[in-house]
Structures are given as C-alpha cells and as structure tokens.
Amino acid sequence: MQAHQWQWGISQWVEYLKDKEIPVLASTRAVLTALREGPDEERERLSARDMADIVYADPYLALKVLRKAEDSRSRQLGHDTTTPLAAILQVGFDELHDIVIGSPLPVDVLPGCAICEQRSLLASAIARAWADRRADISSDEVAMAALLVEIGELLLWHFAPEMTDKEVGVREWNERYWALALRQSEIEFTFRQLTMALAQAWGLPGLVIALIKGTDTPRANIARLAADAAKRISIEPEVPALLAILQEVSGVVPGAELAELAAPLPLPDELRDALLAAIAALPAD
Template sequence: MPRSKIQLLELESSQGEKLSPLELADIAAADPFLCLRLLREAEGRRVQRLAHETTTPLAAVMQLGSDTFRKLLMACPETNEANPGLAECEARSHLASRLALRWGGARADISPDEIAMAALLAEIGELLLWSFAPELPMAAQAALRSGHSPRSVQAQVDSCGFRFKDLTLKCAAIWNLPSLLPQLIRGIESPRANLARISIDAARHLSTEGPDSPALPADIAEAKHVIPSASLEWLTEQLPGLDSEQVSRIAFKASDLIDPTHL
C-alpha cells in the first residue's frame, strides 16, 4: 500500500536514524501486500539456510535484515488505493489482524502475532482479484446485494465458481508459505485457527454491516468459547467504533446465544 512507503520515510525523517526491526515489522503488519512480499522473500532465503519457518512480520524482518527490508519496500510497485473494493478489503484484513492480536493476547497464546499474520493474509485471494480481475468480486457483491445469494461465501461460489479463501490457500501452496499459516487461515483445525477465523468473520461483519450486524453476537459468543477467561463485554469492546450501548447490546445477545436461560 502507498502509505507504507510514506510511513517509512516520515519515521526516518522524524527520528533521523535507522528504524528498529520492531518498528519496521509494525509497518509490515499493517499492509497485507507488503507482509506477503516480505514473507515470500524471507521464506525463499530460509529454504536455502534451512532455518525455522518465518511466521511473523518481525521474524521476516529479522530474516532479511533492515537494509534489505527498506530496499524491498521502496522498490515495490504500489496498489491502487482509488479502487474502493480493494481499499475496503484491505481495511477489513487490517481490522481482522488487530482483533486477532488483541484476542490472542487475552488467550495467552504462544504467539498472537502468528494468528494476526494469518488474519491479515486470509483475504489475499480477494485482494489479488480486486487488483487483477475486479469483475469477479464485483459480480459476487452484486449477487449478494440482489439477494440472489444469501451469504458472501455463497455469492462467491455462485458468481465465480470458487470461494475466495480457496484462492488464498491455493496461492499459499504455490508460494510455499509456512505450513502454519494455511492451517490458521482454514480456521477449523485448532483453537488458534478458530480464533483467526472468528477474527476474520467479525471484521467482515462489522465492516460490511456495521455494529447492528446480526452475526456479530454469534462471533462474540464463539470468541468466548475460545477465550473463556475473557468477559463478553471485553471481547465486544475490542471491536472498534462501538459506543457503550452497542457493546452492551451485542454482549447481551451473545450471552443469550451461549445460555438462553440467563434472562
């Protein structure tokens, strides 16, 4: 995304020195295209060195080195931020990543950054379509808006013949991404994978339907099953842009889904 280059130059100008690996990783963690590019580059070098898999933005920066990161970022072609479909999908990916990081931390996960990275890259198939074949996601959106397809995934299958997530997983296999990431993106094989999937679903529901989305309470109820130590209110508060009344309403409906007898 163009903002990543701007952010790098602004931070370098304000600090007057090289950025730390953690600061560079924070830039990558907010940009799915950049994160993917770094990951592919780092994994290519890892295969040669037979090191551990690269599963977080910080690990990718450490694998490449700060100078290589900077050269790679500044040489990257830029996406078209004027494409509204791409911008919306990218913002949704970033939101899913932030949710995964917050919820993963509450679960005391061994590496919340891994779950966040999976959430960030889970929409890469759709992002590629918006970049190179926008007529496909546009057709899926039209099917959803018309009511011909009741859910976004069904709209994708009806209009394009495949789920966009399947394209993400196919690309992950072609690019030889670390095996952990597809497992987390699938969202069904472990509590960590479930948390990644819930984060992605909640980000989609909040972004496309707003805080009144009827699916959000179910997302929060699912998150509660994965993170039993967290309260429904706290889980809901991690959704950005909600006021206290909206938080209470969503948490109450989630509680009702978990235990209908609580009324």
C-alpha cells in the same frame, strides 16, 4: 481483463496470480521513504517491533516480506518464518525499504478494494486482541494469518477488478437478502479458497497455511473468527451475528467474558450498547 477469464477455475487463477508483481500501499511507501530520508539516528532507534508494525499495516507488504524471508530460510534450511517480526529480523530495514521501493503502487483502486484492505487490517487487530487474551498462543502468528486471509480477494481486485466488483456485489446481496432471492455467482470458488491455493503455490510456511485455513486449532479458529467479525462489521453489523461470533470465540478463549471479547470491535456507540445489553441478557451458565 479478457473475456475468457470469466470462465477460469481456481487453478487457472492461481497460475495467473502467483507470479504477479504485488503492490504495496501508498502509505507504506510514504513511511519508508520518510524514514530513509530522515536522520540516521531516527532509523537507528527503530526496533524490529517498530518495523513489524509497519508491515502489519499493509497486508501486501506482509505477504512480500514473509515470502522473502521464507525463500531465504528454505535456502538455509532453517526454521519456518511465521510472523512479520521474525521476517523483519531476517531482512532488516535496508531490505525492507528496497522491497517497498521496488514494488508498484496500486492504480485506479475501486472502493471495494479499499474496503477489503481495511477489513484485513481490522481482522488482524481483532485477532491479536483475542489471541492476547489466550496467553498460551502466539498473537503475532494469529494476527499474521488474519491479515492474509483476504489476500486472494485483494489480488483479484487488482488484476481482475471488474469481475471482483461484480462478484462481491453478488455475495454481499446473498449474505443480506438470502431469504428473498439468491443471485447466481459466476465464480465457482470462494475468495478464501483462492487465498489457500495461492499460499500453497507460494510455498508459505505450513503453520501459516494451517492458520489461514481457520480450523482444527484454537489459533486457527481465532484467526478465522476475527476475519468473520471484521467482514460482518464492514458489511452490515447486527447484534445477533456479532453475538454468535463472540460466543464461538469464547469457546476457544477459555475464561474470557463476552463483553471483554467485544471490546476490540470498533462499533458505533449505539450498536456497542445494544451488543452489551444482549450479552447481559444471556442466561447465566
């Protein structure tokens, strides 16, 4: 990273990042390679859902497949492609394999990057569980949006790791210890603002961009709140913060009990018990 890049604003980072060759996870490469080298009948038994599950396990691949499918759709003037499942139906196994094999693997990844990757996967899983509870929306679309919410930060981890490591430290300090003393950020935009700007620069489907934005509709709010829950769990999970998120989720998932909404959260037993006790102690409506 060059010294002058510390002074860049969001538009400069978008221009720098939008055409970078995005990696895929090493685990994804291993899975696709094993399938390619395995028996033909094993590949033939793969359903579109099986392949979509591979994509949902890798936020980078999800982005690459979505962009590939959207590019093809734009040329054919078809409908927007808004989920990995729909994208897989367009690209198929061979093209999925080629995308993965043709992508670089991460090099010298800092611990914070791995945490962000896991947070993306967790957000997607939570979003799907909550969206499934609200049967009138597409859980695939919500899970896709939650999976991509952190893509701006993830790309910075790969292409500006020193800056990102420092900035994440500042923001985590401010979230935990804001009452003591706030530390000054050296970046004038949020990571999610960068994600939104990149999504627009890449020409992602309008629905996906709206869901990543995280407001205005139940689906978008579920995606946003799932990402918030995943971040809270990965930093320092506390009952009051998690309870506040669950109460907000209950407003967009009518009829869902708070304990039911807490079920997808991967919490230590002691913390889960404390959260459920706090829910039980709430006054009845």
